[in-house]
Amino acid sequence: xxxxxxxxxxxxxxxxxxxxxxxxxxxxxxxxxxxxxxxxxxxxxxxxxxxxxxxxxxxxxxxxxxxxxxxxxxxxxxxxxxxxxxxxxxxxxxxxxxxxxxxxxxxxxxxxxxxxxxxxxxxxxxxxxxxxxxxxxxxxxxxxxxxxxxxxxxxxxxxxxxxxxxxxxxxxxxxxxxxxxxxxxxxxxxxxxxxxxxxxxxxxxxxxxxxxxxxxxxxxxxxxxxxxxxxxxxxxxxxxxxxxxxxxxxxxxxxxxxxxxxxxxxxxxxxxxxxxxxxxxxxxxxxxxxxxxxxxxxxxxxxxxxxxxxxxxxxxxxxxxxxxxxxxxxxxxxxxxxxxxxxxxxxxxxxxxxxxxxxxxxxxxxxxxxxxxxxxxxxxxxxxxxxxxxxxxxxxxxxxxxxxxxxxxxxxxxxxxxxxxxxxxxxxxxxxxxxxxxxxxxxxxxxxxxxxxxxxxxxxxxxxxxxxxxxxxxxxxxxxxxxxxxxxxxxxxxxxxxxxxxxxxxxxxxxxxxxxxxxxxxxxxxxxxxxxxxxxxxxxxxxxxxxxxxxxxxxxxxxxxxxxxxxxxxxxxx
Numbered sequence: 269x270x271x272x273x274x275x276x277x278x279x280x281x282x283x284x285x286x287x288x289x290x291x292x293x294x295x296x297x298x299x300x301x302x303x304x305x306x307x308x309x310x311x312x313x314x315x316x317x318x319x320x321x322x323x324x325x326x327x328x329x330x331x332x333x334x335x336x337x338x339x340x341x342x343x344x345x346x347x348x349x350x351x352x353x354x355x356x357x358x359x360x361x362x363x364x365x366x367x368x369x370x371x372x373x374x375x376x377x378x379x380x381x382x383x384x385x386x387x388x389x390x391x392x393x394x395x396x397x398x399x400x401x402x403x404x405x406x407x408x409x410x411x412x413x414x415x416x417x418x419x420x421x422x423x424x425x426x427x428x429x430x431x432x433x434x435x436x437x438x439x440x441x442x443x444x445x446x447x448x449x450x451x452x453x454x455x456x457x458x459x460x461x462x463x464x465x466x467x468x469x470x471x472x473x474x475x476x477x478x479x480x481x482x483x484x485x486x487x488x489x490x491x492x493x494x495x496x497x498x499x500x501x502x503x504x505x506x507x508x509x510x511x512x513x514x515x516x517x518x519x520x521x522x523x524x525x526x527x528x529x530x531x532x533x534x535x536x537x538x539x540x541x542x543x544x545x546x547x548x549x550x551x552x553x554x555x556x557x558x559x560x561x562x563x564x565x566x567x568x569x570x571x572x573x574x575x576x577x578x579x580x581x582x583x584x585x586x587x588x589x590x591x592x593x594x595x596x597x598x599x600x601x602x603x604x605x606x607x608x609x610x611x612x613x614x615x616x617x618x619x620x621x622x623x624x625x626x627x628x629x630x631x632x633x634x635x636x637x638x639x640x641x642x643x644x645x646x647x648x649x650x651x652x653x654x655x656x657x658x659x660x661x662x663x664x665x666x667x668x669x670x671x672x673x674x675x676x677x678x679x680x681x682x683x684x685x686x687x688x689x690x691x692x693x694x695x696x697x698x699x700x701x702x703x704x705x706x707x708x709x710x711x712x713x714x715x716x717x718x719x720x721x722x723x724x725x726x727x728x729x730x731x732x733x734x735x736x737x738x739x740x741x742x743x744x745x746x747x748x749x750x751x752x753x754x755x756x757x758x759x760x761x762x763x764x765x766x767x768x769x770x771x772x773x774x775x776x777x778x779x780x781x782x783x784x785x786x787x788x789x790x791x792x793x794x795x796x797x798x799x800x801x802x803x804x805x806x807x808x809x810x811x812x813x814x815x816x817x818x819x820x821x822x823x824x825x826x827x828x829x830x831x832x833x834x835x836x837x838x839x840x841x842x
Contacts, residue, residue, distance in 0.1 A: 275369060276369060276372055276373045278426075279369070279370070279373045279426035279427060279429075279430075280373075280426055281426070282425070282426035282428075282429045283422065283423065283424065283425040283426030283427075284426075286298070286304065286425045286426070286428065286429075287422050287425055290304070290305070290306070293452075293454065294306075294307065294321060294323050294454045295307070295319075295321040295452050295454055297449055297452060298343070298428060298429060298432045299432055299433070299436070300446075300448045300449060301345055301346050301347070301432075301436060301446045301447060301448060301449060302343060302344060302345040302346065302432050302436075302449070303319045303321065303343070303344050303346075303449060303452055304341060304342070304343045304428065305321045305323075305327070305341075305342055306326060306327055306328070306337070306338050306339075306340065306341060306342060307321050307322050307323050307324075307325055307326060307327055307342065308321070308322045308325040308327060308330055308342070309321055309322075309342065309344050310322065311412075317447075317448065317449065317450030317451065318450055318451045318452070318453055319344070319346075319449055319451070319452050319453070320453050320455055321452060321453065321454045321455065322455055323454055323455060323456050324455075324456060326338065326340075327340045327341075327342035327417060328340030328419075328476070331417060331476075332417075332474065332476045332477045333477065334476075334477075339419060340417055340418070340419055340476060341417065341418050341419070341420070341425075341428075342415075342416075342417055343415075343416040343417070343418070343428065343431075343432070344413045344414070344415055344416075345413060345414040345416070345432060345435050345436060345439070346412060346413045346446070346447040346448075346449060347412065347413065347414070347439045347444045347445060347446055347447055348412070348444050348445040348446075348447060349411050349412055350388065350411060350442075350443075350444045351387070351388035351389045351407075351411060352387040352388060352389065352414055352438075352439055352442055352444060353387070353389050353442060354385055354386065354387040354389050354390050354391050354392075354398060354401070354414075355389075355390075355398050356438060356441075356442065357385060357387060357414060357435055357438050357439075358385055358394050358398055360434050360435070360437070360438045361380075361383075361385075361394060361431060361434060361435070362380065362394070363434075364430060364431065364434045365379065365380070367430075370427060370430065373424065373426065373427060374424055374427060377420065377421065377424060378395070379394075379418070379420055379424070379427070380393075380394040380395035381393065381394075381395045381475055382418060382419040382420065382475055382476065383416065383417070383418040383419075383420070384416070384417045384418070384472070384474050384476060385398075385414070385415070385416055386401045386406070386410050386414075386415040387407075387410050387414050387415070388407050388408070388410050388411040389407065390402050390407065391410075391415070391472075392472055392473050392474070393472070393473045393474055393475060396473040397473065397502065399502075400472040400473055401472065412447070413447075414435055414439065416431075416435075417474075417476060418476075419476055473499070496563075496564075496567050497567075497571065497574070497575065497578065499564075500513075500564060500567060500568065500571075500575055501575065501578055501579060501582065503541075503542075503545060503547075503564070504575065504579055505579070505582060509576075509579060509685075509689065509723055510568065510572060510575045510576050510579055511576070511723050511724075511727070512538075512723075512727060513568065514568050514569075514572065515727065516531070516535060516538060516539070516542070517542075517547075517557070517561065517564070517565045517568065518565075520548065520555060520556065520557045520561070520565075521556070521557055521562065521565075522556055522557050522558070522559065522561075522562050523556075524556075525551065525552075525554025525555055525556045526554060526555050527553065527554060527555070528550075528553075528555055532730045533674075533677050533730070533731070533732070534677045534678065534681060534730060534731055537677065537678045539555065542561070546558055546560050546561075547560055547561035547564055548561055580693050580719065583686070583689050583690045583693045583694070584690075584693045584694045585694070612625035612627075612628040612654045612655070612656055613654060613655065614632070614651075614653070614654055615650065615653040615654065615655055619655075623655060623656040624653065624654075624655060624656070625654040625655055625656045628654035629648060629652050629653050629654045630648075630652075632651070632652040632653075632654065633648050633649070633652040636649070636651070636652060662756055663695075663696045663697055663698070663756075664695075664697045664698075664756050664757065664758055664836060664839065665697065665698050665700070665715055665748070665751070665752045665756065665757040665758070666691055666697050666698070666699050666700070666757070666758045666760065666832070666836075667699075667700040667701075667702060667715075667744055667747070667748055667757065667758070667759050667760070668684070668687065668688055668691075668699065668700070668701050668702070668760050668762060669702050669703075669704070669740050669741070669744045669759060669760065669761045669762070670684045670701060670702070670703050670704075670729070670762050670763075671703075671704065671705075671735060671737070671740070671761075671762060671763035671764060671765065672703035672704065672705040672729055672730075672731045672732075673704075673705050673706075673731060673732070673733055673734055673735040673764075673765060673768075674731055674732050674733055674734075675731075675735075675764055675765055676731045676764055677731040677732075679822075679823075679824075680764055680822075680823040681729065681731050682825070683823045683824050683825040683827075683828055684762050684823065684828065685726045685729070686825030686826075686828070686829075687762070687825060687828040687829055687832065688701050688713070688722055688726060689719070689722060689723065689726070690825070690829045691829070691832065692716075692717065692719055692722055693719065694829075694833075695836070696717075697836070698715040698716060698717055699713065699715065699716065699717075699722060700713055700714055700715040700716070700747070700751070701713035701722070701725060701726065701729075702740065702743060702744050702747065703729055703740075704735070704736050704737065704739055704740030704743070705731065705732060705733045705734070705735075705736070706732065706733030706734055706736065706769070707733075707734070707736055707739070707769055708736065708739065709736065709739040709740040709742075709743035709744075710743070711743075711747060712725040712726070712728055712729060713725035713726070714751070715751050715752070734768045734769045735763070735765050735766065735767055735768045735769060735776075736767065736768075736769035736771070736776075737763065737766070737767035737769075737776070737779075737780040738767060738769075738770070738771040738772075738776065738779035738780040738782070738783050739769070739771055740761075741761070741780060741783040741784060741787065742771070742783050742786075744759055745759075745783065745786065745787055745790065745792065748792060749790065756839060757792065757793065758793045758795060758832075758835060758836065758839055759787070759792055759793065759794050759795070760794075760795040760796070760797070760832055760835070761794070761795070761796040761797070761798075762796075762797050762823065762828065763796075763797075763798055763802075763806075764798070764799050764802075764823060765799075765802060766802050766805045766806075767779065767780045771783075777805060780809060781808060781809060781812050784809050784810070784812040784813035784815075785812045785813065787813045787815075788812065788813050788814040788815075793815070793835075793839055794810065794813040794814070794815030794816070795815055795816050795817075795818070795831075795832070795835045796809065796810050796813075796815055796816070796817045796818070797817075797818045797820065797823070797828060797831055798817065798818075798819060798820075799819070799820065799821070799822070799823070800819055800820075800821065803819050806819070816835060816838075818831045
């Protein structure tokens with residue numbers, strides 16, 4: 269049963285008791301399943317219920333390389349062997365801190381920022397991405413307990429009691445049993461240098477690490493270059509790419525401010541992200557870099573080429589497959605192996621069998637048996653055999669027709685931009701980008717294989733205005749007929765709405781349907797990704813254009829990439 273404080277006074281009493289016992293004994297049990305100390309904890313296989321507390325091995329110094337001992341509290345909550353989901357544990361702790369009594373008790377202290385979590389599935393800072401702690405040896409070492417390290421001040425130690433209670437409740441909610449601590453053995457004289465921590469070494473986003481600014485709260489910069497690189501990569505992925513991140517930070521400094529009005533609406537959304545990450549602060553209507561932001565800006569300037577290289581590696585990853593679309597979209601049998609499309613054909617007379625097409629061969633044999641031929645033997649006959657013929661995947665011309673109206677600002681536009689970069693890096697295709705907004709359509713990236721050219725063009729896209737879909741479709745059709753010279757091409761429309769600007773008539777929707785029919789007559793492959801509220805119109809659009817429609821809940825970068833890869837596969841099989 270969850271233990272809740274009746275009021276701030278009870279939390280204060282719990283805190284005083286923990287402090288007194290910790291000072292006296294060096295370790296404190298909280299309930300029956302957990303141990304709290306400022307030191308390392310170990311378990312001997314012969315005595316699994318006894319927790320050894322190594323008083324000579326300070327947790328802050330060993331885990332976080334802090335220079336002063338006694339600053340980090342180490343809390344372990346024990347359970348049966350298993351992989352407790354660390355994200356669910358973190359979520360429950362955050363919900364606990366929303367309690368009015370605890371909120372008043374903790375006051376303004378950023379407890380989530382200065383508390384780390386680790387379980388058998390991973391961990392990290394409670395206020396962070398929780399994508400760290402993935403090293404196999406580290407996860408394996410935490411399959412029997414939830415590890416928490418924190419730097420909360422002694423006046424707030426009472427909050428640890430309900431924290432243990434909520435974690436215990438979540439462990440049981442995930443189907444694991446709590447393990448009772450039979451005893452605590454405090455051992456003197458264990459030197460921190462004698463402790464093997466190789467299994468625990470891992471990159472993290474912790475703010476508990478020791479550095480030259482130890483003892484300060486607020487901005488923290490990883491001292492390890494690799495960690496700084498990972499932090500910059502994660503931020504660049506959230507924004508769009510390192511180039512845009514660098515452009516946004518360029519006019520800012522700690523001393524010189526800039527008005528938010530100087531940025532576009534889309535960039536203002538990114539600035540909110542930077543503020544949430546503690547990189548930018550607002551003061552008297554101006555935006556300034558924090559110390560953390562200044563360090564990131566310096567890192568970008570000195571390691572930009574390396575950061576772009578790693579970012580491109582991330583973009584090259586092909587997402588997992590998704591379900592089929594709606595519309596014409598027929599599928600042929602085939603598979604992807606090592607960069608080759610495999611077609612199956614019956615083994616010809618005199619042909620040497622190469623790679624056997626097992627499903628097709630069994631299907632042929634099944635049909636023969638059903639017709640009564642060769643029933644005396646169920647073995648495969650030569651006439652049943654099919655073999656696979658390799659066919660190299662062809663290079664395509666992919667034109668992304670992107671809705672750049674006002675409603676696409678923010679995550680939706682960033683997802684579309686992610687798709688353009690991903691296709692260029694994950695395939696050998698040429699990519700072009702056309703946008704339509706307000707009362708115009710324009711080419712922002714001509715067909716190219718140049719990544720820098722694509723990224724520069726994407727920076728020019730600023731969502732605003734209405735949705736002139738018919739203008740966009742007509743512009744794309746005319747451009748592709750000029751630029752592709754009948755080579756295999758795919759036009760992919762990405763939109764979150766329906767047409768709101770007419771072209772030849774007073775009906776915007778009818779104008780778009782007319783152009784879609786023209787696209788079908790010209791034999792151009794048309795794909796469309798849209799949102800559920802616009803299904804009826806988009807289904808009619810792809811029917812007129814003899815295309816394929818994918819309806820999704822939200823425009824997300826990896827989902828868009830999955831869909832376009834599916835359409836590439838379909839075209840290459842025809």
